[in-house]
Amino acid sequence: xxxxxxxxxxxxxxxxxxxxxxxxxxxxxxxxxxxxxxxxxxxxxxxxxxxxxxxxxxxxxxxxxxxxxxxxxxxxxxxxxxxxxxxxxxxxxxxxxxxxxxxxxxxxxxxxxxxxxxxxxxxxxxxxxxxxxxxxxxxxxxxxxxxxxxxxxxxxxxxxxxxxxxxxxxxxxxxxxxxxxxxxxxxxxxxxxxxxxxxxxxxxxxxxxxxxxxxxxxxxxxxxxxxxxx
Numbered sequence: 001x002x003x004x005x006x007x008x009x010x011x012x013x014x015x016x017x018x019x020x021x022x023x024x025x026x027x028x029x030x031x032x033x034x035x036x037x038x039x040x041x042x043x044x045x046x047x048x049x050x051x052x053x054x055x056x057x058x059x060x061x062x063x064x065x066x067x068x069x070x071x072x073x074x075x076x077x078x079x080x081x082x083x084x085x086x087x088x089x090x091x092x093x094x095x096x097x098x099x100x101x102x103x104x105x106x107x108x109x110x111x112x113x114x115x116x117x118x119x120x121x122x123x124x125x126x127x128x129x130x131x132x133x134x135x136x137x138x139x140x141x142x143x144x145x146x147x148x149x150x151x152x153x154x155x156x157x158x159x160x161x162x163x164x165x166x167x168x169x170x171x172x173x174x175x176x177x178x179x180x181x182x183x184x185x186x187x188x189x190x191x192x193x194x195x196x197x198x199x200x201x202x203x204x205x206x207x208x209x210x211x212x213x214x215x216x217x218x219x220x221x222x223x224x225x226x227x228x229x230x
Contacts, residue, residue, distance in 0.1 A: 006103060007102070007103045009182060010104075010119070010182075010183065010186050011102070011104070013098075013123075013178075013179045013180075014099075016178050017091070017126045017175065017176055017180065017183075018095070018179075019175050020091070020133075020171070020173070020176035020177075021088070021091035021092070023168050023169070024169065024172040024176065025088050025091075026168060026172075027084070027133070027137070027166075027168050028085065028088060029049070030049055030165050031064060032165035033049050033050065033163045033165045034047065034161065034163050034166075035047055035163045036048070036158055036160050037161070038158055043057065049165065050077060050081050076140050076143050077140070079139070083132050083135055087130075087132035087176075090128055090129035091125075091129040094122045094123075094125035095122070097119075098122025098125075098126070100118040101117070101119030101121075101122060101187075102115075116187050119186065119187050120184060120187045123179075126177070126183065127176070127177050127180030127181060127184075130174070130175070130177035130178075130180060131177065134169075134173035138170075140166065144160055144161070144162060147159065148160070148161065
């Protein structure tokens with residue numbers, strides 16, 4: 001089955017959004033937002049996520065503990081929980097909406113305007129989901145940098161650093177926004193121009209010639225009864 005260029009762009013946007021959504025879900029739940037290396041004990045690495053704190057041993061063993069209370073968390077972690085969960089939900093909603101508007105699906109094929117609005121709504125939802133992923137990740141990264149360079153904290157105190165999940169979250173937000181923008185762009189391409197209707201031209205009837213090349217209008221038939229002629 002041969003697909004048009006517009007359909008290929010739509011599928012590429014869906015794959016970008018899918019990769020971003022899966023990465024966003026992984027970012028939400030893995031305890032790798034922050035890393036802490038202890039100089040006194042180099043055999044252990046502390047990691048922190050939105051839901052738990054873990055200790056990774058050098059042998060590869062990991063021991064995790066959930067956060068004691070939601071209210072005891074810093075503001076950026078509390079808001080990050082809420083925003084990341086909303087982002088994942090919006091990403092799933094974006095897939096449902098955008099799938100109904102894809103050209104390769106025959107759903108609502110008789111209603112092209114409805115399919116276009118489904119696709120547009122899916123693109124906007126993907127873009128919003130990506131922004132809601134970028135905001136908490138960047139917020140936590142900003143506070144981590146401030147705490148790392150805080151001169152009021154003694155140098156002997158270990159500092160939290162960026163974890164792998166933060167970089168994954170940035171990529172997730174970027175792919176979600178890119179997929180959403182591509183879907184919005186394809187809705188503009190869907191506005192195909194209607195073929196021009198040829199103007200109706202009355203066909204010219206060829207002039208009928210009488211005998212000896214005379215026009216039929218030049219040879220008028222005379223009434224049979226000559227008395228009727230005035």
